Amino acid sequence: MQTIVIANQKGGVGKTTTAVTLGVCFAHAGAATLLLDLDPQANASSALLGGPGAVAEAVAGHSGAHPFAPIRPTHVPGLSVIPASPGLREWDARDREDLFRSHLKRLQETSEAQARILLIDCSPSLGPLVRAALRGADLVVAPVQCEYFAMEGLSQLLRSLESIERPTAGTRPEVLLLLTMHDPELRLSAEVSEEVRRHFPDRTLRVYVPRDIQFSEASSHSRSLFEYDPTSVGTRSYIEVVREILYERVKG
Amino acid sequence: MQTIVIANQKGGVGKTTTAVTLGVCFAHAGAATLLLDLDPQANASSALLGGPGAVAEAVAGHSGAHPFAPIRPTHVPGLSVIPASPGLREWDARDREDLFRSHLKRLQETSEAQARILLIDCSPSLGPLVRAALRGADLVVAPVQCEYFAMEGLSQLLRSLESIERPTAGTRPEVLLLLTMHDPELRLSAEVSEEVRRHFPDRTLRVYVPRDIQFSEASSHSRSLFEYDPTSVGTRSYIEVVREILYERVKG
Numbered sequence: 001m002q003t004i005v006i007a008n009q010k011g012g013v014g015k016t017t018t019a020v021t022l023g024v025c026f027a028h029a030g031a032a033t034l035l036l037d038l039d040p041q042a043n044a045s046s047a048l049l050g051g052p053g054a055v056a057e058a059v060a061g062h063s064g065a066h067p068f069a070p071i072r073p074t075h076v077p078g079l080s081v082i083p084a085s086p087g088l089r090e091w092d093a094r095d096r097e098d099l100f101r102s103h104l105k106r107l108q109e110t111s112e113a114q115a116r117i118l119l120i121d122c123s124p125s126l127g128p129l130v131r132a133a134l135r136g137a138d139l140v141v142a143p144v145q146c147e148y149f150a151m152e153g154l155s156q157l158l159r160s161l162e163s164i165e166r167p168t169a170g171t172r173p174e175v176l177l178l179l180t181m182h183d184p185e186l187r188l189s190a191e192v193s194e195e196v197r198r199h200f201p202d203r204t205l206r207v208y209v210p211r212d213i214q215f216s217e218a219s220s221h222s223r224s225l226f227e228y229d230p231t232s233v234g235t236r237s238y239i240e241v242v243r244e245i246l247y248e249r250v251k252g
Numbered sequence: 253m254q255t256i257v258i259a260n261q262k263g264g265v266g267k268t269t270t271a272v273t274l275g276v277c278f279a280h281a282g283a284a285t286l287l288l289d290l291d292p293q294a295n296a297s298s299a300l301l302g303g304p305g306a307v308a309e310a311v312a313g314h315s316g317a318h319p320f321a322p323i324r325p326t327h328v329p330g331l332s333v334i335p336a337s338p339g340l341r342e343w344d345a346r347d348r349e350d351l352f353r354s355h356l357k358r359l360q361e362t363s364e365a366q367a368r369i370l371l372i373d374c375s376p377s378l379g380p381l382v383r384a385a386l387r388g389a390d391l392v393v394a395p396v397q398c399e400y401f402a403m404e405g406l407s408q409l410l411r412s413l414e415s416i417e418r419p420t421a422g423t424r425p426e427v428l429l430l431l432t433m434h435d436p437e438l439r440l441s442a443e444v445s446e447e448v449r450r451h452f453p454d455r456t457l458r459v460y461v462p463r464d465i466q467f468s469e470a471s472s473h474s475r476s477l478f479e480y481d482p483t484s485v486g487t488r489s490y491i492e493v494v495r496e497i498l499y500e501r502v503k504g
C-alpha cells in the first residue's frame with residue numbers, strides 16, 4: 001500500500017479538494033483507496049459521506065481512546081473513508097505524536113488487504129498529527145495556491161519536510177508540489193507558478209489545477225467535481241495529476 | 253485599549269488580509285494600532301515589514317523564552333507590529349496556554365500608552381495560542397469565505413468561542429462574522445451569504461468584502477490594498493467595516 005499525504009500549513013490552498021478528487025480518480029482508475037481525514041474540520045469526511053450530519057452519525061459513540069473512527073464505504077465504489085473524529089483535536093497534543101504514529105503504522109499494515117492507496121488529508125498546520133502522518137508517507141503532495149502568501153510559506157514547508165525523521169534512516173518521502181487555483185487571466189498566477197517552477201523544477205508537477213468555480217459548487221452538493229462534471233477543466237486536470245503520479249512518479 | 257482578535261480555524265478565508273487592512277484603516281482613522289502576529293507563517297508580519305527577509309531580520313536573535321518579539325514600526329504612521337517569532341510553534345504546546353495568556357495580559361497592560369487598538373492575527377487553528385488570544389479579546393472578528401466548506405466550520409467555530417472561559421465570569425467577547433471573497437456573479441456566494449445571515453442575523457456585519465484580485469496583487473508588493481489602491485472596491489468595503497465596528501459595535 002502506498003501512503004500519499006496531502007499537506008501544507010498554509011490554509012485554503014486546496015488540500016481537501018485535492019485529497020477528495022484524487023481519491024475518486026484513483027478509485028475510478030481501479031486502485032482501491034482509503035481516505036483518512038486528519039483535519040478536525042472534517043471537510044473531506046463531509047464531502048465523501050454526504051454532509052456534516054452524516055459525519056456526526058458516522059463518528060457518534062466513537063471514544064477518543066483510539067484516534068481513528070471506523071472505516072466507512074462512500075458512494076464511490078472502491079473508495080472508503082475514515083471520518084475525522086472529534087477527538088482528533090485532543091490527539092494533536094505534542095506528547096502523543098509517537099503513540100499516534102504507532103496507530104497509523106498499524107492501520108497501514110492492517111489495511112493492506114482493503115486498499116492499494118492510503119490518502120491522508122491534513123489540517124493547515126505542522127503540528128504533531130501532521131508530523132506523524134508525514135513520517136509515515138511514501139509520497140507528499142503539497143498543493144500550492146497561485147497566490148503570493150502561499151508562496152511565502154513554501155520554503156518553510158519544505159524545510160519542515162526535510163527535518164521529519166523517517167522510520168528507516170536515509171529514506172525520505174518524495175515531495176511533489178501541485179499548483180492550484182491557477183487563473184490564466186491573472187498576471188499574478190503566472191508570476192507565482194513561474195517562480196515555484198524555477199525554484200523547484202524537479203518537484204513541481206507539470207499539470208496545474210485551474211481556478212474553477214465548479215469545485216466549490218460540487219462540494220456544496222457533497223460530490224467531488226469528478227462526479228459533478230466529469231468533462232470540466234478542473235476534473236481533467238486532476239485526471240492528468242493522477243496519471244503523472246501513478247505512471248511517472250510513484251514506484252510500484 | 254480594545255483587543256480585536258481575527259480568528260477562524262478554516263484556512264484561507266482572509267484572516268491576514270482582514271487584520272492587515274483593518275490595521276491600516278484604523279491607523280489612518282487616527283486610532284494608533286498595534287498588530288500582534290500569532291501565526292508562525294508570518295504573512296501579516298511580512299505584509300507590514302516588507303517581505304520575509306525583513307521579518308527574519310526583525311526576529312533575529314529573539315530567544316524563544318518570551319513569546320513576543322520586539323515591537324516594530326511599519327511604513328504606516330500609527331501602525332506598529334509584533335512580528336511572528338519562529339518560537340511561536342513551540343509556544344503552541346498545550347501546557348503553555350496559561351503562561352502565554354499571562355504574557356498577553358502584560359502586553360495589553362503595558363501597551364496601553366502606545367496604542368488604542370491591539371489587533372491579533374491567528375493561525376488557522378483552535379489550539380492553545382488562539383484560545384489564549386480569544387480569552388483576552390474584547391471583540392472577535394471571524395472572516396467567513398463565501399464558500400461551502402467555510403460555512404460548514406462555522407457552527408464548530410461559534411461553539412468553541414462560546415466555550416472559551418473569560419477572565420471575569422459572565423463577560424464574553426462579542427463575535428462578529430465578516431463575509432469575505434463574495435463574488436456577486438456567483439450563485440454560490442449569494443447562497444452562502446444568505447445562509448450565514450439567516451443563521452446569525454445579529455452577528456453578521458452588514459458589509460461584505462467582495463472578491464478582488466487586487467488584494468493578492470497588493471500583498472505581492474508588501475502593501476495593504478488601502479495603500480495599493482485606496483479607491484478600489486476592496487478598500488472601500490474595509491473602510492465600511494471599520495465604520496461599522498468603531499461606530500456601531502465597539503463600546504468605548
Ligand SMILES: Nc1ncnc2c1ncn2[C@@H]1O[C@H](COP(=O)(O)OP(=O)(O)OP(=O)(O)O)[C@@H](O)[C@H]1O
Pocket residue numbers: 010011012013014015016017018039043122123124180181182209210211212213214215216217219234261262263264376399400401402
Ligand atoms: N481549483 C479550484 N478552483 C476554485 N476553487 C477551488 C479550487 N480548489 C479548491 N477550491 C475551493 O477553495 C476553497 C478552499 O479549498 P480547500 O478547502 O480544499 O482547501 P484546504 O487547503 O483544504 O483548506 P484548509 O486549509 O482549511 O484545510 C474551498 O471552498 C474549495 O471549494
Ligand SMILES: Nc1ncnc2c1ncn2[C@@H]1O[C@H](COP(=O)(O)OP(=O)(O)OP(=O)(O)O)[C@@H](O)[C@H]1O
Pocket residue numbers: 009010011012124147148149150262263264265266267268269270291295374375376432433434461462463464465466467468469471486
Ligand atoms: N477579498 C478578497 N478577494 C480576493 N482575494 C483575497 C481576498 N481576501 C484575501 N484574498 C487572498 O486570498 C488568499 C487567502 O487570504 P489570507 O491569506 O488573508 O487568508 P487567511 O485566513 O489569513 O489564511 P491562513 O488560514 O493561511 O492564515 C491570499 O492570497 C489573499 O491575498
Ligand SMILES: [Mg+2]
Pocket residue numbers: 015016017039043122123
Ligand atoms: Mg482542508
Ligand SMILES: [Mg+2]
Pocket residue numbers: 267268269291295374375
Ligand atoms: Mg493568515
